[in-house]
Amino acid sequence: MAPLSVLDDARTALGGSLLLPDDEQYDAARRPWNLAVEQHPAGVAAPADVDDLRTLLQAARDAGVTLAVQPSGHGASGDLSGAVIVRMAAFDELSVDLGAGIVRVGSGVRWGTVVDALEGTGWVAPAGTSPVVSVAGYTLGGGHSWFSRTAGLGSDNLRAAWLMRPDGTHERVDDDSDPDLMWALRGAGGVLGIVTALEIDLVPAPSVWGAGLTFDAADAAAVIRAVRDLAGDAPSSLNVFLNSMRMPDAPQLPAEIRGRSFVTVQTLSTQGPAEALIDRIRAAGTVQREMTGATTPRTIADASPEPTEPTPGRGASAALSALDDDTIDALVEFRGRPEQWPIMGIDLRMLGGALDAPRRAGFASLVGAGWLVHALVPNLPGVPAEPGDASVRGFGDVLAHALAPHTVPTFLGPGQTLDRCGDSVAIDRLRALRGETDPEQLLHEGRLPR
Numbered sequence: 001m002a003p004l005s006v007l008d009d010a011r012t013a014l015g016g017s018l019l020l021p022d023d024e025q026y027d028a029a030r031r032p033w034n035l036a037v038e039q040h041p042a043g044v045a046a047p048a049d050v051d052d053l054r055t056l057l058q059a060a061r062d063a064g065v066t067l068a069v070q071p072s073g074h075g076a077s078g079d080l081s082g083a084v085i086v087r088m089a090a091f092d093e094l095s096v097d098l099g100a101g102i103v104r105v106g107s108g109v110r111w112g113t114v115v116d117a118l119e120g121t122g123w124v125a126p127a128g129t130s131p132v133v134s135v136a137g138y139t140l141g142g143g144h145s146w147f148s149r150t151a152g153l154g155s156d157n158l159r160a161a162w163l164m165r166p167d168g169t170h171e172r173v174d175d176d177s178d179p180d181l182m183w184a185l186r187g188a189g190g191v192l193g194i195v196t197a198l199e200i201d202l203v204p205a206p207s208v209w210g211a212g213l214t215f216d217a218a219d220a221a222a223v224i225r226a227v228r229d230l231a232g233d234a235p236s237s238l239n240v241f242l243n244s245m246r247m248p249d250a251p252q253l254p255a256e257i258r259g260r261s262f263v264t265v266q267t268l269s270t271q272g273p274a275e276a277l278i279d280r281i282r283a284a285g286t287v288q289r290e291m292t293g294a295t296t297p298r299t300i301a302d303a304s305p306e307p308t309e310p311t312p313g314r315g316a317s318a319a320l321s322a323l324d325d326d327t328i329d330a331l332v333e334f335r336g337r338p339e340q341w342p343i344m345g346i347d348l349r350m351l352g353g354a355l356d357a358p359r360r361a362g363f364a365s366l367v368g369a370g371w372l373v374h375a376l377v378p379n380l381p382g383v384p385a386e387p388g389d390a391s392v393r394g395f396g397d398v399l400a401h402a403l404a405p406h407t408v409p410t411f412l413g414p415g416q417t418l419d420r421c422g423d424s425v426a427i428d429r430l431r432a433l434r435g436e437t438d439p440e441q442l443l444h445e446g447r448l449p450r
Contacts, residue, residue, distance in 0.1 A: 186362025
C-alpha cells in the first residue's frame with residue numbers, strides 16, 4: 001500500500017489529527033518556528049494521547065516513513081521529506097512540587113507556562129531566554145539559560161522522562177533504570193524515543209537581582225574586556241549576557257532606534273545584589289542607560305527581545321574556548337565595518353560556573369568552554385539574502401581560531417549535526433544505542449550525522 005494511503009487510513013484511528021499534503025491546513029501546520037527553513041514532510045500529526053503515539057508508530061512501520069517530534073517548531077534543520085512531524089501540544093500536564101524543588105511537565109508545555117507557575121515561590125526554572133520555546137525541545141537539546149552558570153545546562157537538570165519507545169512501550173526512565181538512555185536524552189533529542197513528559201530540577205533563587213547597562217558602540221571593546229575579566233572570579237550565582245546591537249536604517253523600525261548601535265550588558269544574580277561586581281563593568285565606559293534592582297523570571301521573560309511568533313531569520317552560533325584581546329579587537333573591528341550591516345545583533349554569554357561541573361552524565365556539555373556567541377541576521381522584506389550570508393561567513397572566519405571543541409545542540413543552525421557537539425566516541429555511542437532501541441528506524445535520526 002502506498003505511504004499516503006497508509007497514513008490516510010491511520011488518521012481515522014487517531015483521537016488527535018494527522019494532516020496530509022492535500023489537506024487545506026497542511027501548509028500552515030508544516031511550518032517551523034524559523035520560517036526561513038522549508039519543511040515538506042509526509043504529514044503533520046497532533047496526537048491526543050499515548051495510544052495515538054502507538055498508532056503513529058504502527059503507521060510509520062507500515063508506510064515506511066519516520067516520525068520526527070517537533071513540539072513547537074523550534075530547532076528545525078531540514079525539509080523532513082519522508083517523515084511525519086509530530087506536534088505534542090496535547091501533552092500539557094504541569095505539576096510543581098515546591099517541597100522537593102521538582103516540576104513534572106508535559107512535552108507540549110512551553111517555558112512561559114512554567115515560569116508563570118513559579119512566580120513568587122523562591123524557585124526558578126532552568127528556562128531558556130524565550131518563553132515560547134517548548135520545555136522538552138529545549139531540555140532534550142541541552143539548553144542554555146539565564147541560570148546556566150548557577151544550575152548548568154537544561155539537560156543537566158533532567159531527572160527523569162516518560163518515554164514511548166519505538167516498540168510501543170511507555171514508561172518512566174531515570175538514571176537508575178536506564179542510564180544509557182538518559183545520557184542520550186540529555187542533549188541528543190528524541191532519537192531513541194518519544195518523550196511525553198519530563199521531571200526537572202528547579203533552581204533555588206531566594207533573591208533574584210538584575211542589572212542592565214547600556215553603552216555606546218564606541219565603548220564596545222572596553223566593555224567586552226571588562227566582562228571577560230569579570231569571568232575570572234564571578235561567582236556561579238552571577239549570570240552575564242552581553243549584546244551588541246546594530247540597528248539597520250530600515251523604515252520598519254522605530255525612529256528612536258533606527259540606524260543606532262549600542263552595547264548592553266545584562267546580569268542576573270540568584271543571591272541578591274552584586275553591585276561591586278557590576279561596578280567593574282560600569283567603569284569600562286559611559287553608561288547611557290541603567291536599570292538595576294530586584295526582578296523575577298516573569299519580568300525577564302516579558303522583556304525578552306526574541307520573537308513570540310514564527311519569523312524568518314538566520315545567523316551563526318559557536319562556543320569559544322577563550323576571549324583574548326586579539327579576538328575582541330578582531331570582533332569589534334569586524335562588527336564596525338559598513339558592509340557588515342546585515343548582522344543586527346551579536347550576543348556573548350559567559351559560561352563556567354556550574355557548566356564546568358555537570359551533576360549528571362549527558363551528551364550535551366559545555367565543560368571547558370568560556371563563551372557562547374551568536375550572530376543574528378534578520379530576513380527583512382525586500383532585502384536580498386546574499387549580503388547577510390556573506391556576513392555570517394565572515395563572522396565565522398573571525399572566530400574560527402577561538403572555537404571550543406564542542407557547542408550545545410540547541411545552538412546548532414539549520415543543516416548542522418551533532419558532530420559539532422560531541423566527539424566520534426559519543427556519536428558512535430548514540431548510533432549504537434539507536435540501533436538497539438530503534439532497529440526499524442521508525443524515528444527520524446534528527447541531527448545525527450549521516
